[in-house]
Amino acid sequence: MTRVSRFLRMATRSGLGFTANHILSALAVRLRPSRLTSWPRFIQIEVTSRCNMACVQCSRSTLGAPSSQGHMSLALFEQILGQFKHYQYLTLHGLGEPLLNPHLEEMIRVASRRSRDVRIGFNTNGLLLKPERVAALARAGLHEIGVSLDAATEETFRKIRGPHDFQQVKEQIRAIVSLNGPRPDVGIAMVVMQPNVGELTSFVEMGADLGVQSVSLCDLSHRWRPTDGDDPMAVQDLETAWRETARAEARAAELELPFVYTKLDDVLWPGVFVPCFYLWDYPYVTWDGKLTPCCALPYAETFSFGDLKRTPFRELWNSREYRQMRADLRRGHIPKVCEGCHHAEDPALGHVCTCKRDPEAEKQEDP
Numbered sequence: 088m089t090r091v092s093r094f095l096r097m098a099t100r101s102g103l104g105f106t107a108n109h110i111l112s113a114l115a116v117r118l119r120p121s122r123l124t125s126w127p128r129f130i131q132i133e134v135t136s137r138c139n140m141a142c143v144q145c146s147r148s149t150l151g152a153p154s155s156q157g158h159m160s161l162a163l164f165e166q167i168l169g170q171f172k173h174y175q176y177l178t179l180h181g182l183g184e185p186l187l188n189p190h191l192e193e194m195i196r197v198a199s200r201r202s203r204d205v206r207i208g209f210n211t212n213g214l215l216l217k218p219e220r221v222a223a224l225a226r227a228g229l230h231e232i233g234v235s236l237d238a239a240t241e242e243t244f245r246k247i248r249g250p251h252d253f254q255q256v257k258e259q260i261r262a263i264v265s266l267n268g269p270r271p272d273v274g275i276a277m278v279v280m281q282p283n284v285g286e287l288t289s290f291v292e293m294g295a296d297l298g299v300q301s302v303s304l305c306d307l308s309h310r311w312r313p314t315d316g317d318d319p320m321a322v323q324d325l326e327t328a329w330r331e332t333a334r335a336e337a338r339a340a341e342l343e344l345p346f347v348y349t350k351l352d353d354v355l356w357p358g359v360f361v362p363c364f365y366l367w368d369y370p371y372v373t374w375d376g377k378l379t380p381c382c383a384l385p386y387a388e389t390f391s392f393g394d395l396k397r398t399p400f401r402e403l404w405n406s407r408e409y410r411q412m413r414a415d416l417r418r419g420h421i422p423k424v425c426e427g428c429h430h431a432e433d434p435a436l437g438h439v440c441t442c443k444r445d446p447e448a449e450k451q452e453d454p
């Protein structure tokens with residue numbers, strides 16, 4: 088089903104309120120008011136902040152794991168979901184591995200019962216991806232899974248994702264794409280980095296061989312901003328990266344495999360700039376119920392708008408802090424917590440964040 092037909096079905100089933108909210112949200116993302124009458128169309132809920140891998144590029148390794156960690160309880164999940172209306176997409180991963188949460192199936196069932204048409208999905212590292220469990224999640228209402236592999240070879244997988252069994256994860260993917268009965272759409276995902284930049288086309292071919300429904304690539308980011316060239320994981324040669332990406336995209340077209348590339352930066356990808364829409368349409372909830380601005384700011388100990396266990400979402404959504412942050416971003420006064428994020432900067436308006444610069448080093452570089 089295409090996105091348009093899915094939306095039309097949702098609109099027909101869910102009625103006028105849903106359609107009106109869709110229009111208001113789309114307008115809000117464009118006009119960027121500080122106070123919102125619309126509800127977000129996208130929600131990301133971190134069902135756990137625990138993980139069974141230690142990938143080199145993950146914020147858990149580069150910025151550190153959150154100071155308090157745990158699985159979200161089913162009761163809290165229900166309490167939180169009950170505070171939202173008219174959403175269309177529910178993402179159930181955050182700074183951890185969602186399949187570790189023992190209540191995941193029940194959470195998906197709850198979400199699916201609340202609204203049959205909401206698209207529910209998550210990314211996983213695939214270690215716990217057993218066919219029986221995936222079948223149960225699909226029966227509960229799961230629509231899509233992205234398996235993060237980051238590699239087309241065992242050697243590269245181990246360099247990035249650690250000493251885990253690449254072949255086994257691949258076999259598990261093969262098993263779930265050939266499940267009979269309800270099963271989610273399955274995609275494989277790669278964060279493009281120096282160790283895997285030569286494997287993009289093989290990654291697409293591997294996706295076709297595994298029988299997945301999509302292949303997605305995204306730029307390396309630690310705060311939604313591609314990392315600097317001195318990061319050992321960052322792609323060193325941009326020309327090679329562009330060539331490899333074009334080859335991979337062409338191969339995906341030949342294989343008729345949907346191919347998605349999330350490009351982050353105007354420097355890496357000339358002409359690419361996506362202004363922040365998260366503050367208007369895509370909030371993030373941590374495992375213990377804190378509301379944060381987006382998935383690039385999942386550390387509630389650093390910043391949160393409040394605790395959904397105590398204050399309802401609707402109140403926080405238009406709280407003074409949220410409104411102030413939206414107003415600042417719109418004016419180009421980049422909020423402290425957003426410094427370093429590419430979405431906060433608008434090259435067209437000259438709003439360029441300077442937070443990463445080291446004035447002393449710059450002085451020395453100036454002739």
Ligand SMILES: C[S@@+](CC[C@H](N)C(=O)[O-])C[C@H]1O[C@@H](n2cnc3c(N)ncnc32)[C@H](O)[C@@H]1O
Binds near residue numbers: 146211
């Ligand atoms: C944080 S993980 C959580 C879900 C699950 N543990 C996984 O690995 O898929 C969500 C997604 O972010 C990607 N990711 C991790 N570190 C990243 C980075 N530095 N830049 C961009 N994406 C990253 C992962 O590969 C994964 O697809």
Ligand code: SF4
Binds near residue numbers: 140142146184212
């Ligand atoms: S990318 Fe996913 S699997 Fe890897 S350490 Fe981060 S949360 Fe865990």
